[in-house]
Amino acid sequence: MHIVLLNRAVARLGAAALLLSALASGAQSAPQAVNPSWQQVAPGVWKASLGQPEDLSLLSAAGVQPALTRLASLPAAAFPLDAAEIEVRQMDWKVALRLPLAANEDIYGLGVDFSTVRRNGQIFELHVDHWNRRAPTPGRTHAPVPLYISSRGFAVLFDSARYLKVSVGHGVRLAAKQKPPVVDRTTRTIRPATPGTAPIPAPWISALPSDSIEVLANAPGFDVYVFAGPSPMDALRRYNLFCGGGSLPPKWGLGFLTRLPTKATAADVLADVAAFREHGLPLDMIGLEPGWMSHAYPCSLEWDPTRFPDPAGLLGELDRLGVRANLWFNPYIGPPHGKLYGRMLPFAGSHLVWNGLVPDYTLPEARATLAGHLRDEVLRLHPRAVGGFKVDEVDGYDRYLWPETATFPSGHHAEQLRQTYGLLVQRVLLEEFRALDRRTFGQVRGTNAGASSFPFVIYNDNYDFGEYITAVVNSGFAGVLWSPEVRGSDNPEDMLRRIQAVCLSPLALYNGWASPQKLWTHPSALPGIRAALRLRLQLLPYLYHTFAQYHLDGLPVIRPLQLVTSAAATTAGPGGQPALDATTNPYEAPAALKEIKDQYLLGDSLLVALLAPDAASRPVVLPPGRWYDFYTGRLAGEDTTIYVTPPADQLPLFVRDGAIIPRLAGEPLRAPRTGELPRLELWHYGEKPGALRLYDDDGETFAYERGNVSWTDLRAERSPDGTWHGTAITVAGTQTWSYSDPRWFFITP
Amino acid sequence: MHIVLLNRAVARLGAAALLLSALASGAQSAPQAVNPSWQQVAPGVWKASLGQPEDLSLLSAAGVQPALTRLASLPAAAFPLDAAEIEVRQMDWKVALRLPLAANEDIYGLGVDFSTVRRNGQIFELHVDHWNRRAPTPGRTHAPVPLYISSRGFAVLFDSARYLKVSVGHGVRLAAKQKPPVVDRTTRTIRPATPGTAPIPAPWISALPSDSIEVLANAPGFDVYVFAGPSPMDALRRYNLFCGGGSLPPKWGLGFLTRLPTKATAADVLADVAAFREHGLPLDMIGLEPGWMSHAYPCSLEWDPTRFPDPAGLLGELDRLGVRANLWFNPYIGPPHGKLYGRMLPFAGSHLVWNGLVPDYTLPEARATLAGHLRDEVLRLHPRAVGGFKVDEVDGYDRYLWPETATFPSGHHAEQLRQTYGLLVQRVLLEEFRALDRRTFGQVRGTNAGASSFPFVIYNDNYDFGEYITAVVNSGFAGVLWSPEVRGSDNPEDMLRRIQAVCLSPLALYNGWASPQKLWTHPSALPGIRAALRLRLQLLPYLYHTFAQYHLDGLPVIRPLQLVTSAAATTAGPGGQPALDATTNPYEAPAALKEIKDQYLLGDSLLVALLAPDAASRPVVLPPGRWYDFYTGRLAGEDTTIYVTPPADQLPLFVRDGAIIPRLAGEPLRAPRTGELPRLELWHYGEKPGALRLYDDDGETFAYERGNVSWTDLRAERSPDGTWHGTAITVAGTQTWSYSDPRWFFITP
Structure with a gap:
């Protein structure tokens, strides 16, 4: 009877089986490592079940449904790692996994951190937490997505709903084939191989780089997924598509959101809407607290009848x-x-x-x-x-x-x-x-892996401008959306710069929950703020198309520069995984871009390099290819670093050569609604001809999932006489073009 | 065969048994709590084995051997907690323990933190780590001793060598008998019991106090120990005695230690010793690096033949x-x-x-x-x-x-x-x-529970004066020794204040490993530094007696003020645990002392209130009883807060009424050696008669463990005519009085 119960129990819960196998093999000696078995579960996506995975994982909590058709459209790819170098080890009730890390491999991802982008040499404790810059070990964030992206063109996800400890290139193994040289800390030299010859000068560093990424899961097991490239961006795309593709918000979600003070009433809500209109400021969403948090802080989820009768x-x-x-x-x-x-x-x-x-x-x-x-x-x-x-x-x-x-x-x-x-x-x-x-389209303060398809934007209580932007960059590696907040400022310049930042992030918002300040509090800042909000609305067709790419192609809305070079390589690539060796890697980011954490691409063509509130100028690293000033169309540079000092009401914003930026004409005060046909403007930049197949749909319902979408081929070409002209032809068989006939602009100085 | 193996394995390693019992009871429902069984393992010390404790624990690593005879000399005591309120719960492979926390209960201990002393409302992750003030969760320190001391007169030790998560009064349970009131966050009121009556104003706080201390061990089990009082100090004494009693250093260990720069040679060592003598500065120990760290940072543990031929x-x-x-x-x-x-x-x-x-x-x-x-x-x-x-x-x-x-x-x-x-x-x-x-007598950078008897003093790389002193205070709750460091300063005043601080800590040292500075670098500070070092040496008999109390009675060398009131209560107590209710607790520290983290008692009678480098004056909280200025014998106050502005070369140092402070006469430049008979001075303070049974031994060997000690009864009494006189009578049958005849001083203004 007891034995029967035991057997049933063992069959049901994996932890016991693991433990028993550990016991049988002798619990008091170091556990042996084995190579996990990989199974291709989607095109270019492999899974290995380590130990006995638990029923509740991140992907199961998110309920992800892979976009298999879209995944199949990516280049064919072989398993991108040396499987013999991947080791799993049962450590009593824990599971340890080791993956190889090459000397020239850069690691990105592992959650929306606010301080760094390149992760080599760091150790993470991945917990959902309010982010704290001074935590001794990073990884506690609002989105501790346990996904890493390798510059060698693949990504790895640890799908466990337990806290994970991840060590990236830290902790040299005694068994490592190649160990760092032993450097004399006192003399900063290496001992010569031949006694009697002079010591060789060498820097001494306290944390030596290792050849591994090591993960410890405090769990009986978990599933690990490998996403092939060939490029790092392709790997990220596969991850996003495996999670169902990125979210596609309603068009109004790409307008402006303002939030009222905690105790605001129904009358306050309407007054604020009116004030936005009066000041000529776009507004699509208004945030309020229905009075249901009043009793203590949890929610009754009942409207307060005094404030909202x-x-x-x-x-x-x-x-x-x-x-x-x-x-x-x-x-x-x-x-x-x-x-x-x-x-x-x-x-x-x-x-x-x-x-x-x-x-x-x-x-x-x-x-x-x-x-x-x-x-x-x-x-x-x-x-x-x-x-x-x-x-x-x-x-x-x-x-x-x-x-x-x-x-x-x-x-x-x-x-x-x-x-x-x-x-x-x-x-x-x-x-x-x-x-x-x-x-x-909403906001959320904590999320995790599997969230790509969720139309929620992360926020937090931080207010450091630089950290905000770094988090925006890191959100691009994590399959999530993140926007800074503006919560007011006594300094008009500060207010303006912050508003500019949110207008070029996934969700443009002012969070006035704790402040009597409004966007019009500082008259001197108002023209610039108005310009930033209007630009946001003008860019709506471009932003909406970018979100469609997120949804359909898995391309992140925010594209870290570390992935952009690689993304370009994809287009030229022959498909399949290229051979990478220890010295060459076509997908490696240029040295100047490896640590860039204050710039990003918004969609295909816009390079955003925001100016911090206290800065009058800043350096901008321009990736390979020609880049043009957004406002003037002047050539800014190509694969170089420039210094810019923009006027207060303009943004350091650069456009890729040949880009077509679809914009709303005029100065719209809200996003277009279903059935409206606003005028479109198509702005072309640079010297290359432009081509864009522009996405559109009704902008409000899920009809797009039922095929109710339109595609329009936009082309900008130069005639032999040097004049530019453009065409816009809706792809046959597609529907719902929501704009009236477009007008072309060829932006040149 | 398989079954046999299984059974043997289960018998051998507890984790499996636990897991199987969890499985048998249905793994997918919340685990049930049970009350642990307590067994008295020493007088006033109870142990419960939760789950299946592991072979390697903190106490087993330290190899503690309880001082059972000494423990038996403490007052008899009953189990100090309500055992029915202590719950253990198996959570798969983890063990959770809940202990009750009363509303008027203050918690101290849980490791050598540098920021707070009272622990209520905090959550700890107890890891051995370099301390970091900005860690989001405290507990990572050089000595994360998992021992807490309750103001209700007991202490609890979690003897696990795993990371422990300890929540002190955080996380209100749904099942709690008394929950905090529900306060309206918006209006800061409590809803009236009778509808229609006015809401009751109340403060809203984000972290509500709970009725529990909760511990999660990521382990198949661990032993928990409860140490009875009756007072909190008695409970701490039982812990120290259970660990074998505190360490008793050699007398020279209470002198001064200086440390040389990393690359110092044998000649540098001798030159530094000579310089100390030339400048009239005491020196007993010199720290050096034998050149065995040269190759990289680990140790060859071989002397470098060039620096140390x-x-x-x-x-x-x-x-x-x-x-x-x-x-x-x-x-x-x-x-x-x-x-x-x-x-x-x-x-x-x-x-x-x-x-x-x-x-x-x-x-x-x-x-x-x-x-x-x-x-x-x-x-x-x-x-x-x-x-x-x-x-x-x-x-x-x-x-x-x-x-x-x-x-x-x-x-x-x-x-x-x-x-x-x-x-x-x-x-x-x-x-x-x-x-x-x-x-x-040495130094160590990381230690843990069970270390009371180890003659090693913790240090670290921090340099914040206030945090240093808080760590000194917390070391008193943890059965460990901690000393700040002085590593030089460009500011003479800073150097002097830091030297004063180390001279009133367990180990007086200057750590010159990375600095060309010496104690005589600032001529203006030298007289004050010399005075501090000489005072250290003069106090050696008092300090040595204090360490003997640590060893024999378990009384910490550094006594946090939160324990001092209670310690006084012990003397007057009838023995046995007094009845404590929700409102009265004779051992509770006075309100003014609950959070004091910049003052401590050094031994029985000296109140140390160090002046920070940048402060010219400071408040000093004087506990109940009369306190006298160390230098003048003037009454400083009684159960009050005073403000002091001492001269640069003096310390805010106060003496308990009736205290006898045994001191070395003259200005000794090193600790006395075996066989030397330096002159003793006995300084009596205040109005009460004094009585002290002074400890002594050879100061160098373990002969004291073989009974080779002396005790001398010192008494200071006032005659009817108002004149004071003192006597010193060595207790019959004891040995090795290392001093020549003492001279009495009655310190009055």
Whole structure:
């Protein structure tokens, strides 16, 4: 009887089997390594199950559905690593994995860090957490996506919902084939091979580079995925497509979002919309707190009847004004006298957050309870006016969340809930909007791997400009979206620079929840702020196309410069993985770009090099190829570093040679709605002819998934007489071109 | 056959059994809690084995041998907690423990932190690490001793060599009998019980206090120990005595230590000793690097023949000068061409540190190899002159140590090695000195629980004065010794204040390894520095007695003020645990002392309130009882806060009413040696009569363990005519009084 129980149990939970095998092999000696077995699970995507993977992983929490057709359109590729050099080792109840790291290999990714982009030589503790710049070990961030991208043209994902410790090129192994030389720390020399000859000068460094990436998962097992290239960008694309492709927001989501102070009323909301219009500032979304966080900090998810006596009336009025509401909430439930508390109680974990319940959202019943309540209290009030949510507090320092000793009714562990909480909540919300055939675009403070297809943009409470931009760059490596915040400033220049930054990020917003300041508080900054917001709206067709590339091709919206050279190589590439050796790598970023963390490409053609609030000028590293000034069309340079001192109301923005930038004409105050046909402008830059197959759809529903899209071939060509002309021809059989006839501009000085 | 193997394995390693029981009970529901079983293992000390404890724990690594006779002399005490409120829960391969925390309970301890002393509301990750003030979660320190001391008069030790996560009063449980009120975050009020009545104003706080201390061990089990009081100080004493009692250094260890620059030669060593004598500065120890770190950073543990051509000669000369050598080393072995490398190779872990071997010192063979080499290369050179070692790099940021994926030949895990490495190396060294019947006093950078009896003082690379002093205070809660460092300063005032601080800490030292500066670099500071060093030497009998109390009674050398009130209560107490309720606790520190982290008692009677380098004055909180100025005998105050502005060459130092401070007469330049009979001075302060049974022994060997000690009863009394007189009577049957007849001083203004 006991044996039978044992056998059933072993079959059910892998941890025991592992442990027993460790025991049988002698627990008191060092565990042996084996090479994992790889299985191709999608074109160019391999999986190995290490130990006994758990049911709750990052990808399972996100519910990813690979875009297999799109994956198949990428170049064929062989397994990109030397499988004999990949080792897995069972260490009692933990699983250790070693992957080879070449001497000339640069590693990017491993989560949305705010301080560095190149990861070699660092050790990460990947936890969902509020980011802290001074953490002794990096990796605690709002999006600790355990995906790394190698400059040798592949990516690797560790799909575990446990905390992971990842060491990138740190810790030289005794068994390493090639070890760093032994340098005399006192004399800074290497001992000569021949005694009696002079010592060889050499620098001494404390942390020597190793030949491995090593991962320790505190778990009975996990799945590891390898994404082939040939280029690093291709590998990232495969990851995004394996997660279903990137998100495609509604068009209005690419407009401007403003958020009101915490205690704002319905009247305040309408007054703010009116003030935006009065000041000639675009506005598509308005963020508010329905008063449901009032009792303590968790949410009752009930509108406060004093501040919002008629929520449906308010939403109807916002809809009439062409503005979507974005509702601020967090997923903890309180107070006890609220409607939802008792219904959620059976699904709550053992500990409270701010006196509120912590629902176990790994339980379908908990998700259904939340979804049903939101449907009844929010979404049924108006068919369109609630555009999305701001999902707060799904990350957080340890002291704000449940302790790791907390238990949950599903039996999942506190650590697993922490790593997946943001994913689970995003999924609940997204499914509700999908059921209504309405797209959403929201914000979230904590997310993880598998989130590529979630239309949520990460934010946080940081306010350091440089760190913000580095996080924007890193979001591009992680299959997530991240935008800085503007929360006001006493300095007009600071306010303007910050607004410029958010207008060139995935979500353009002003977060006024804690500030009496408005965008018009500083009259001297207002013209520049207005210009930045209008530019954002003008660029909407370009941005929307960029998001379509994210969705359909897996190309990130924010493209780190470290991937751009490689991406270019893809186009020219013959398909298949090129042979890389220790000295040459066609996909390696140029030295000047390896550590660049304050510039990025927004889409195919725009190079963004924002000016920090306290800087009058800055260096800009221009990648290979010619780059042109966005405003004047003047040649800025080619594969060089320039110094720029732009006027206050302009941005250091450069355009790739031959690019076509589709823009809205005029000075639109909001994104176009379904059925509207705004005028398009097509701006061509440089000397190369331009070609762009521009994406479009209805911009609001999921009809694009049912094929209701349009493609238009744009071409800019120069006649033999030197004059430029352009054409726009909608691809036969495609639909819904939402613009009136385009007008061409050839931007030259 | 398979079943037999399985059963043997289960019997051998507890993890499997635990896991199987978890499986049998249904792995997918929240695990149930049980109350651990307690067993009294020494007077007032209880142990519970949670899950299946591992063979390598902190106490087993330290090899503690409880001082049972001494423990029996403490007051009888009942189990100090409500055992029904202590819960252990198996969470797959982890073990969670919950202990109750009362609303009026203050928690101290949990390692040598540099920022706070009271621990309520914090979450700790206890790792051996170089301390980092900005770590998002505290607990990574040079001594992450998992011992907490409760103001309710008990202490608890989690004896695991794994990383521990400890949450102190954080994370309110849904099941808690009393939860904090639900406060409206927006209006800062509590909802009235009766609808229609006014809300009650209340502060909103983000981290609500809980009723628990919760611990998560990533281990199949561990032993937990409870130490009874009745007072918190008694509980700490029981811990120290359970670890064998505190260390008793040789008398010369309480003199002054100076350390030379890295590349110093034998000639430099002798020149520095001569310079100390010339400048009238006491010196007992000189620190040097024998040149054995030269090849890379690990140690060959061979003297460099160019810098030290005649080590035995140098040591003989140092002995003649009355100075002990302190040799700087780290426990990693390199370079490969050294003598020790090949011998240590079979015992090395899978990864290198600075290209050096990381011996698995949990293996007796590895310890014996190190010990044998040190015996041959160092200790045999001279019978006395090597006094100790500076054990470097046994802590360190992750990037300086082996990764957690490293394996070791014993089968112990990287994490376990990290938590115990300092303990293991200290033990090797201590055993070698013990075999020679010579005491040692050294330095170590990383240690842990069980270290009370190790004569090693922790140091680090920090240089923040306030943080240094907080660490000194916290060392008193942790059964370890810690001293700040002085490494030079361009500011004479800064240099002087730092020297004053080290002279009132466990080890008085100047660490000149990286600086050309000397104690006489700033002529203006030299008189004050000389006064501080001389005061250190004058206080040697008092300090030595204080260390004897540490050894024999478990009383820490550094006594945090939070424990002092309680200690006083012990004396008056009836024995046994007093009844504590939610409102009264005779051992609770007064409010003004709860957070004091910049003052401490050095021994029974000296209150140290150091002046920071940049401060001309400071507040001093005087505990209950009268306190007198150390220099003038003037009454400073009683249970109050005073502000002091001392002259540059004096210290804010206060003496307890009735105290007798035994001092060396004159201005000694080194500690007395065996057989010398220096003159003693006995300084009495205040209005109460004084009584002190003064400890003494030979000061150099372990003869004190064989009963070769002396006790002298000192009494200071006032005659009816108001004149004071003192007596000193050696207790019959005790030996080795090392002083000539004492002279009494009654210190009054």
